[in-house]
Amino acid sequence: MRTKWLLLVLALSSFAQAAELRISGASMMKPLEGAVQSARLEAGAAHFVLADGEAVVSPWPLAWRALHKGTLLAAERAPHPAGPVSRLRLLAGDQPFLELIAGGYAGTTVQDGWRLGFKDGKALLIQGDESQPFLRKMRMKDQAGARWCLRLLATHDVPKVASGMAQEAQIKADWLRYLPRKGRCE
Secondary structure, eight states, rough: OHHHHHHHHHHHHHHTTTTTEEESSSOOSSOEEOOOOEEEEEEEEEEEETEEEEEESSSSOOOOOOTTTEEEEEEEOOOOOOOOOEEEEEEEETTEEEEEEEEEETTTTEEEEEEEETTEEEEEEEEEEEEEOOOOOEEEEEETTEEEEEEEEEEEEEEEEEEETTEEEEEEEEEEEOOBBTTTTT
């Protein structure tokens, strides 16, 4: 019985990690930007309250830690035929330290010229003729030399999209990039 319970917990936790990321709060017409007045984790979702609204990220993919006073949030939602792409950034001043992307499609910028791609259903990072697998956990330097933690959270198929006369299947991905805390990626 105990073994079955442990297997069930492990199965549910792996399912939660592969759950589709949802970012709400910004519309396609109006981004949500401003200082975070309060933040909390509730039932696995992060709630960020700003003067002009609230952004919610579900499921929250990291261990929860309090934000520094003065943390800024910028959330946007961009249209795409395969469904909108949502992006949320947390910033200290004008320097981002965490970014979440929900619903990125092939060609979406991941970091500094690296774009999302897919081959045989697997996510790739592509820059020019160079490509590498987009792993569940990896590190990548930006143009300024800062080392970012990068995590592929989930990939998911979306319904076929009519593009002119042709129909094409789409794969989308959710990912997270953040500056490591105490030099380590979670």
